[in-house]
Amino acid sequence: MSRDYSAKNLANRPHASTRPTRDYLEAILNNANTPVFLKSIDYTYIFMNLEFERLSQVSFTEARGKDDFSVFPQPVAELFRSQDQEVVQRKETIEFEETIVLPDGEHTFITSKFPLFDHKGDIEAVGGICTEITARKRSEAELREAEEKYHTIFDNSPLGILHIDDQGVITTCNEKLAEILDTDVEKIIGRSLLKSLDDEHVKNAAETVLSGRIAHHEGLYRSLNSHKIVYIRGVFSPIFADDGAVVSAIGIVEDITARKETEEALRRAHEELEQRVIERTAELDRKSRSLKETNIALEILLEKRDADKKALEARISENIEELIRPYLEKLRLSRNESSQKALLQIIHTNLDEITASLAHDQNYASVLTPAQKQVADLIKHGHTTKDIAYLLNLSPATVACHRQEIRKRLSLTNKKVNLQSALADTSL
Numbered sequence: 001m002s003r004d005y006s007a008k009n010l011a012n013r014p015h016a017s018t019r020p021t022r023d024y025l026e027a028i029l030n031n032a033n034t035p036v037f038l039k040s041i042d043y044t045y046i047f048m049n050l051e052f053e054r055l056s057q058v059s060f061t062e063a064r065g066k067d068d069f070s071v072f073p074q075p076v077a078e079l080f081r082s083q084d085q086e087v088v089q090r091k092e093t094i095e096f097e098e099t100i101v102l103p104d105g106e107h108t109f110i111t112s113k114f115p116l117f118d119h120k121g122d123i124e125a126v127g128g129i130c131t132e133i134t135a136r137k138r139s140e141a142e143l144r145e146a147e148e149k150y151h152t153i154f155d156n157s158p159l160g161i162l163h164i165d166d167q168g169v170i171t172t173c174n175e176k177l178a179e180i181l182d183t184d185v186e187k188i189i190g191r192s193l194l195k196s197l198d199d200e201h202v203k204n205a206a207e208t209v210l211s212g213r214i215a216h217h218e219g220l221y222r223s224l225n226s227h228k229i230v231y232i233r234g235v236f237s238p239i240f241a242d243d244g245a246v247v248s249a250i251g252i253v254e255d256i257t258a259r260k261e262t263e264e265a266l267r268r269a270h271e272e273l274e275q276r277v278i279e280r281t282a283e284l285d286r287k288s289r290s291l292k293e294t295n296i297a298l299e300i301l302l303e304k305r306d307a308d309k310k311a312l313e314a315r316i317s318e319n320i321e322e323l324i325r326p327y328l329e330k331l332r333l334s335r336n337e338s339s340q341k342a343l344l345q346i347i348h349t350n351l352d353e354i355t356a357s358l359a360h361d362q363n364y365a366s367v368l369t370p371a372q373k374q375v376a377d378l379i380k381h382g383h384t385t386k387d388i389a390y391l392l393n394l395s396p397a398t399v400a401c402h403r404q405e406i407r408k409r410l411s412l413t414n415k416k417v418n419l420q421s422a423l424a425d426t427s428l
Contacts (some may be wrong), residue, residue, distance in 0.1 A: 160253035
């Protein structure tokens, strides 16, 4: 049964006028949101307020006159009894932090337990006021967990991390940042990004983040210790107070030297490749032009070959007409066996000469008349003027004139050169 400790109900209770102090005190305690209880010197309950009933899910009616072992589980009862005994023994108020399991789960309290004395100064009761700190303890645990995670990340991060205050002074940093900057943590902490550095880009980034905006910085950094130069990239984020003011900032710094070197190597390789492509294209253009020129030359050679072929055919035809056919006609008309043999020998020799002339370029055919060619051919093969006159039905004087003209046309005049030998070194 619930208890009504409202002012209206108390006014209507019997003997209210004789017990105002106690009734009003109970009303105050039962309207408090803090659990309150009283136990007699034998540790039995003589009072518990409504908040205590709500949390413990035990009504005062059930707990009145009973001790903790009759109300709570054994571990909880033992804890409460040991605390009550310590208060009685020490006769003073004691605060306990306790975590107990109630029906709705685990709760943590700060409980202030105190002794109540009678007019003789003896303890007649033990009271307690409980302040629940479950939410606070949970928040503290979550905060500790978050801090542990943060410190794990902070200490083991592959990136450099630093904090700066609202004046741009570095308040803390991790070892990775010191490694990137090739210095010591102690030399970094306390430096001002606004005053201690000569890099205007870093100063601008610090001013930007302290104005409440995310800032970026990328550039070269020279170590203070070894003058080592690294290429770094930094991102700075502001941290705000509840009123929106910037109270500090956090920076993440990355060493991108290797990446920059790779990018530079790729850029050079790209440029070299482009240059090679240009050179190769130029080479292919040259070869293409050369090929075109070769093709033109081949076309000219083929045309010349066709012309030479036609000239050769004409030359062979002319030689046959001049050196073979006349002797064939004479052979047809001749009845003298000796003459026939001589004509056949001439025909045979001339055919050999015509065949051999295909492999030579030098000849006298172009400078001699057909009659002179016949005479020159017979001279070449060792025939005398008389033989030639007989074979060609000419007079010896005419043959002699032909001989002189042949020497003239072959530029042999006034030269001690045998005409037969000179003609033997030429082709038809």
